[in-house]
Amino acid sequence: MINKLSTRVSNQLPNLIFPDSKRSQITPFIIIGLVLLGSIGLYFVFKDTSPLNIKQNVPVDINPVYSAVDTCLRDTLSRAVDYVSKKGGYYDTPEKSIEMEIAYYIYKNEDYMPSKEKVAEEISKYINNDLSFCVNEFSQLPEFSVEEGEVSSRVTIENDRVSVKVTYPLSITKNEKVYKLENFESEFKVRLGLVYDIAKQIIDEQKIDRESICIGCLYDLSKKNDVYIKTLDYEDDMIYTITDENSKINNSAFVFNFVNKYN
Numbered sequence: 001m002i003n004k005l006s007t008r009v010s011n012q013l014p015n016l017i018f019p020d021s022k023r024s025q026i027t028p029f030i031i032i033g034l035v036l037l038g039s040i041g042l043y044f045v046f047k048d049t050s051p052l053n054i055k056q057n058v059p060v061d062i063n064p065v066y067s068a069v070d071t072c073l074r075d076t077l078s079r080a081v082d083y084v085s086k087k088g089g090y091y092d093t094p095e096k097s098i099e100m101e102i103a104y105y106i107y108k109n110e111d112y113m114p115s116k117e118k119v120a121e122e123i124s125k126y127i128n129n130d131l132s133f134c135v136n137e138f139s140q141l142p143e144f145s146v147e148e149g150e151v152s153s154r155v156t157i158e159n160d161r162v163s164v165k166v167t168y169p170l171s172i173t174k175n176e177k178v179y180k181l182e183n184f185e186s187e188f189k190v191r192l193g194l195v196y197d198i199a200k201q202i203i204d205e206q207k208i209d210r211e212s213i214c215i216g217c218l219y220d221l222s223k224k225n226d227v228y229i230k231t232l233d234y235e236d237d238m239i240y241t242i243t244d245e246n247s248k249i250n251n252s253a254f255v256f257n258f259v260n261k262y263n
Contacts, residue, residue: 062172062179064141072134073127073166073186080126081162081190082249088258089119089196091126098237098259105203106260109210113203113258116196120155120162127153127164145173149182159194163187190247195256198225198242206260213238237261 058066084091088103096104096112105113114122128151138146149169156163163186170181198221205217213231222229228243238260247254 058181059179061174061177062144062181065138065144065146065170065172066181068138068141069131069135069168069170069181069184070186072131073164073184074188076127076131076134077123077162077164077186077188078190078249080123080130081188081192082254083126084119084122085192085195085254085256088256089114089122091122091129098234098239102239102257102259104237104261105199105258106206106262108261111203111207113200116157116193119192119196120157123155123157123162124153124164127151127155127166131166131168143174147171157193157196159197160191161187161189162192190249190254191244192247192254192256194225195227195242195244195254198227198229199240199256199258202229202240203260210262234259 080091087093087101088097088105090097090103093101094103094112096107098104103112103114105111131151131153132148135148138144147170151166151168153164153166166184166186167182168184172179172181201221202218205214218229218231221227226244226246228241228245230241230243232239232241240258240260242256244254244256
């Protein structure tokens with residue numbers, strides 16, 4: 001069981017508390033966080049984390065249609081990042097996951113962590129499936145007749161942002177004149193790439209020493225990157241939550257979850 005693992009605690013952590021845990025209970029195990037007084041610069045960099053549209057040259061006559069899709073894409077991108085990140089980087093829940101639909105990254109000594117490219121693909125799945133439902137706002141534009149093609153998207157994850165390029169063929173008729181729209185872009189200022197790299201470092205450390213959790217390593221990661229790292233002891237599993245107050249989704253801190261099973 002995970003609560004039998006030894007824990008290496010740095011001498012720098014006199015204030016950490018390790019409460020007793022019981023099987024079948026979710027109990028706070030470690031709460032590590034650091035709010036740096038010198039992070040004013042980061043605050044201003046990440047203060048505005050709303051998705052950004054990338055404006056294109058669009059005929060004035062069909063601008064309402066373009067704006068409807070553009071708004072939906074921005075909203076869908078932020079929801080996709082939030083949903084996928086809370087599940088451990090997946091849109092479709094993988095076989096190796098707990099009942100809360102959070103993915104295992106280590107399962108009985110095997111590494112199941114998805115690549116960053118895989119996480120981007122999962123965000124794309126969400127967008128591909130959800131965008132056309134979002135743009136039901138076409139019904140609010142009775143002066144247009146809109147024929148839709150299939151949505152296809154490509155997501156790129158960077159340290160401080162997620163961007164998407166979407167192919168969404170639209171044939172738009174107004175006053176017997178036909179227009180075509182197809183390409184849309186958006187980006188979202190969120191430190192998903194950085195948080196993913198933090199999770200990867202945690203997994204790499206755990207693979208080196210499978211019998212203990214390096215608390216000092218978690219502390220160093222949280223301090224270096226200005227994030228909170230929390231773990232919950234759940235039966236034979238350890239649920240990790242990385243919270244980034246520098247990135248906001250609907251005015252809430254960005255959250256990334258994953259799970260490790262040790263036996």
